[in-house]
Amino acid sequence: MERPRQRFDGLRRDPPKRRGLLPPTSRRGRGRMVPPRRGSAHEHRHGGSLRSPRLRPAEHALCARSRSAASPLPQLDAQRRRASDQARSESPGLRRSAGEPTRGGAALSAPIEGQPAAVRALVRALTRGRVHHAWILHGPFGTGKFTVAMRLARLLLDPGATPEQRRTFTPPTTGEVAALIDAGTHPDLHVVRKELAASSRVRELRERKQTNIPLELVREHMLGGGEAGASSTPPVYRTPLLGHGKVFIVDEAELLDAESQNAMLKTLEEPPERTWILLCTEHEERLIPTVRSRCQRLPFGPLSADAMSRWWSRSGLTADANAKAWIERFACGSPGLATIAVRENLHEVWRSIEPALESTEKGRFDPTLGERLASFVDEYAKRVVKDDEHASKEAANRAGMRLLGAMLGSRVRTMLAETADRRSAAERWLETARAIHDVDDGQRANINLKHLLGNLVAQWGVERTAGAAE
Helix, strand or coil, rough: CCCCCCCCCCCCCCCCCCCCCCCECCCCCCECCCCHHHHHHHHCCCCCCCCCCCCHHHHHHHHHHHCCCCCCCCCCCHHHHHHHHHHHHHHCCCCCCEEEEEECHHHHHHHCCHHHHHHHHHHHHHHCCCCCCCEEECCCCCCCHHHHHHHHHHHCCCCCCCHHHHHHCCCCCCCCCHHHHHHHCCCCEEECCHHHHHCCCHHHHHHCCCCCEEEHHHHHHHCCEHHHHHHCHHHHHHHCCCCCCCCECCCHHHCCCCHHHHHHHHHCCCCCCCEEEEEEEHHHHHCHHHCCCCCCCEECCCCCHHHHHHHHHCCCCCHHHHHHHHHHHCCCCHHHHHHHHHHHCHHHHHHHHHHHHHHHHCCCCCCHHHHHHHHHHHHHEEEEEEEECCHHHHHHHHHHHHHHHHHHHHHHHHHHCCCCCHHHHHHHHHHHHHHHHHHHHHHHHCCHHHHHHHHHHHHHHHHHHHHHHH
């Protein structure tokens, strides 16, 4: 009896050379993703053929071993470690969890400060065994979004996590899975961030300024297709190498461009089984409505004074009384900002520019102040690039400007509180706050930073002297 011809639903004019393999992308569909066939996963579980396009050579060995093992979740052995290392080297998306603030065992066992509602929502989902497949963790910078995302990933990927650890949201700090995550070599944990462009297989991505997360980067590390992923199975559709599931964390998700967000819609709506996608963002409003509607929202807020005090006592940070008081005002409930303030000695930076600002407010304009502010941003960016070979000078400049804006914003908040009973004066300080925001917009438009900051200093003085004349 003649074997029926394999159908390919018009995806290719000519069938693939190997029978039964569905191409990962559609040429007529302009890179539209085609989910992997469920049959191959069924065959893997029940001892069928391992000839699947979703498995690399290293993964074949792991699947063969897991089939013959007595336990459905065999312990990690040397062979599995080698396969994990090989998978990491083959895909830059399987990268170290750089930037994770809670890496040590003590930090992982400590409670998450200041976000009780967010933690309760995740604990409720974990204890019921019904964790939604897509989440948006949104809130101010440095309030614990990425930290919580990493903890959730640890609890989802570690089969050794106990019910008590899920209830208290404290993942295991020992064991093979914890060791792989600590080392940044867990093959089923993918952290997608703009810095991955520096190690991309696509030359155009490597040459980018890392000011957004473009579609080609998302394709390379999650969705497949495009120049980097056309010949391989999309990471989001690959079989979990360790068998417990896959977690994708998109850091600074507000940097996803419109093409990237639209391309993610199908995956966000119907991801593969035991695949979780976590979007961490400071600006939820920059995500398109169709992305937001497919995700569970998890809001984060600034920490209260008591929560910041508890966090500070466990952080290991040290500062004298004056510096600590200023850092608390500057951070405004953000442990992340407080950590940067100590590391970058921002209190001393502020002490060097505060007298000039006060003179400007009194009508004595300092013509060098704009250049000094720009110099701070430039020196900060140079340190970032020196410390991280994958960092972009353009992205570091914007980060430095955000720090400067936070310092100036702290001054504006203080003065708004002092002038709250005088409407005219308060409105002028609000105008100053808008001027600080305009510098960020101008920087995005590639206007010279010295000119922007010089104009800001001039406006700062004009608003104050105009208020004094009234």
